[in-house]
Amino acid sequence: MEAVKVLGSGRFGKAAKILAEMFQDKSYMNFISIAGPLVPGGLRVIIRDLVNAGHISGIVTTGSNVTHDMLEALGHRHVVGSESADDSILRKRGLSRIYDLYVTQKSIEILEKRTYRILDSIPESQRRDIASYELLWEFGKRIHDSNSLVRTAQLRGTPIFCPGIFDSMLGLNLWTYSRLHPLVVNPLKDFSKLVDMTYERKKVGVLILGGGMPKHQVLIANTYRGGVDAAIQITLDRADGGGFSGAPLEEAISWGKIKSPKKLVTVVGDATIIFPFLTVAALERMK
Amino acid sequence: MEAVKVLGSGRFGKAAKILAEMFQDKSYMNFISIAGPLVPGGLRVIIRDLVNAGHISGIVTTGSNVTHDMLEALGHRHVVGSESADDSILRKRGLSRIYDLYVTQKSIEILEKRTYRILDSIPESQRRDIASYELLWEFGKRIHDSNSLVRTAQLRGTPIFCPGIFDSMLGLNLWTYSRLHPLVVNPLKDFSKLVDMTYERKKVGVLILGGGMPKHQVLIANTYRGGVDAAIQITLDRADGGGFSGAPLEEAISWGKIKSPKKLVTVVGDATIIFPFLTVAALERMK
Amino acid sequence: MEAVKVLGSGRFGKAAKILAEMFQDKSYMNFISIAGPLVPGGLRVIIRDLVNAGHISGIVTTGSNVTHDMLEALGHRHVVGSESADDSILRKRGLSRIYDLYVTQKSIEILEKRTYRILDSIPESQRRDIASYELLWEFGKRIHDSNSLVRTAQLRGTPIFCPGIFDSMLGLNLWTYSRLHPLVVNPLKDFSKLVDMTYERKKVGVLILGGGMPKHQVLIANTYRGGVDAAIQITLDRADGGGFSGAPLEEAISWGKIKSPKKLVTVVGDATIIFPFLTVAALERMK
């Protein structure tokens, strides 16, 4: 079938082409930003494989996705639920809801204990001014689940930047720990690492799943090198409100976050559906 | 005209009723969370008035809204532009775009210099572990614009929490400053303050404009007191992707972030259009 | 407060300005297109008032809004419900749901009987090739509710075009009737009337609430005169899918449906919330 070059299917095709180039051209250093429930939505293993294959050199994520990666690493399985459940009843039953999946209160308690143990084992001097990516490497060393993103990233020396790590269930554990023990997670150190990694690279590509702070951090860090060379975003957020999450990638050119309009594309949709097909399409093109 | 109790108009009416109660019942401590370009979209003066009237006791915001508040305080006026401009040309002309408004590169440079001067004037000991709300109070003391949210909040002793302050144009200035001078902005200190403020309050209400980290921080901090008592959100984000920004408030009940389904409502729409009318409607009901 | 000229608030302000001009400049003939549950959402009385004030000369609507106007004219009140009800249970209880409002099966049965009686009273010769606007005038003559749009439009000689009238609860009654009696509702006759009304008018303005066929019919009929002179649309539909409902008005210029980009604006939002405020804002400007 001849490729359609317009509308949604055209944008998907363009994204597959750009992604294949990002993966194939070894002068690219690629980052992925993830926001929204993408780990519980099934992308955990795909991103892990891309990290293992060397296609992704850095991850920028919300605290929530790290929390879920660790919950799964601890053996927790999400409960398949319903988006129209009575939330007051769920609360009483110890279940917390994300659209149609439930997280058990019990698993969150197990995560808390485990987090404390890991934090205890990190030298205090290191804890006094630690970047999120450093903290997550420490976590990765102590996790034994080959499906885990945190574990895989540590083994590969790939940083997971989580500048808003404090704003998550895991973050609550960091906060309660910090009330009794020295702990300062410093997002400015993350940013330095991100700028250092990208500054002198020949080419930088970014794959943006969802918006939020992960999208913004990875793009703004690249302003110091004149913007990224290629960018793909998959999002359901819309542009009209003016918010950054739904903003078209073209807008980022005016801020020096992206170099040119040639290698950028927005695919409108749910990343849990589209990203697996996009990855397969890009890998197919590379054969 | 008889009030419509269903569909969008019904949700708006319910929101006006809840907001009037939040403003009128003095046992409420109210917070507003803002994400998206709401300050440049015109809500700056309305929120300032609500702070001055004592209706809002705490603000949780993105770094971007603080950046824009300070740009305006420094005399910068946004340029009215077009959402279909050529961003490469804008870039060459020193203009950065947010949908259909332009920010001049020059104003961002002025902000940088001013930010450095303010940071220099803050004692080094304070800078070594400062919460965003403390930092913004220091900024407020040094801003002379009665329309400014940062200024007004400082004068009223109202904290502006900006846990992701580093992720903004202003944040870049903090980062470059931190490369040469001691500066650690500590989001965990912000969270402690937020929990301390709300923990023993009889009632807490939240007004959520846009999603993102501001929405999440204000709600999660209230889990320690069993959830907020009233919540209104205005958003264009949708629920189906499962992301927190578009999540219905009901979902937050299952996480212990909101107490009950009785006093919560989501109004679908653009906060820059809806919030002014909602405020007027609430104030009218109080007469 | 100085008017904001950008983002959502700027679009709302521009819409109010254009609408005031459409109402004030007597060389304008104005049409309103309505799709989505706007009558049950409370806009019925506002549109009636605009028709009575001579601000609206033609209505283009879905069959559903006519159905609801007639249900209300027959004394039916919508039941305030919940959007998360169990629809199988509602079905058993004789309730049909539109988001959070319920229509009783009983009221639909009453409408059926009444529709048959009205159809019986229309001369057979007229029924053999009737436009929807002619049919609705016949209905209007036989409805005694001053709040009714169908009644008001008939009294004022304002046509209500309902080219998809067959695709509604009312339409089912037309279909069952047509199985036993002569009845042909001819949309091409509606179109002729619409073209005839607009063809030689000095200026035509359209107010588009929601998308669908009503939006398309009113715009495409104006291609014969080179496009409309002013257009405002309020919609939650998005542009990216390429569908006509969410398409920006600019696109319509390339089809000759709108004359120029000067007097057109899209306000993103729910018309049941935004349209009442927009009308008030336009009328205020006219003072």
Next chain:
Amino acid sequence: MEAVKVLGSGRFGKAAKILAEMFQDKSYMNFISIAGPLVPGGLRVIIRDLVNAGHISGIVTTGSNVTHDMLEALGHRHVVGSESADDSILRKRGLSRIYDLYVTQKSIEILEKRTYRILDSIPESQRRDIASYELLWEFGKRIHDSNSLVRTAQLRGTPIFCPGIFDSMLGLNLWTYSRLHPLVVNPLKDFSKLVDMTYERKKVGVLILGGGMPKHQVLIANTYRGGVDAAIQITLDRADGGGFSGAPLEEAISWGKIKSPKKLVTVVGDATIIFPFLTVAALERMK
């Protein structure tokens, strides 16, 4: 990889399962409804193949998709354009825009001539009261393009219902023709056929791509048999506005349009991207 059962990926998986059952279980009679630019977006050939394979027994579509099918059958190729073009300039150059694709004015003129020739060749008696599906069969007989949906459907005896055929570029040709020659396209006749086809079928399944009248017609016609047995919808429209296009399928249960909540699912997204993958996923499951 284990199937994800939640969020977007879970809904996609459920849709693939239901679709496979609809295709495989020969007691199903399946319909597809299409709204939005799906033919120009590349779904033309896929739907044709499904018709040829006997998986689809009826199509309900907007006039626009028929127009584009015929334009392509006449040799017209869409021009790949840009969504940010200047529409006034496009207009002058004889190009009409649908998001990022252009239709040439010339091709529309060729379609007009061809349409007239076909209409001339249909006996006048037939033209005086013709259903859209009958008219399209007449067109199909006179089109010689094996990729054409209209042609394929005629060869297979599959009706294409186009109840709003008059509301399209093709419809304008019908209208101008009807000013000089006898022509009445009667949507009530389409509805009779649709009810007759489904009324006594053991099982009916529907595949809903986009919303609008096609979605409503196919569902409402099935109320006479107690609702459809299985339903899948792919849409970007949202539920909150209350409009039918974005309404969840569950709502249709309360109207008797769908039998039970067991075999229905909404996949949020752009059908031009998702439908091809969904079809492949369903066909894979059948092996």
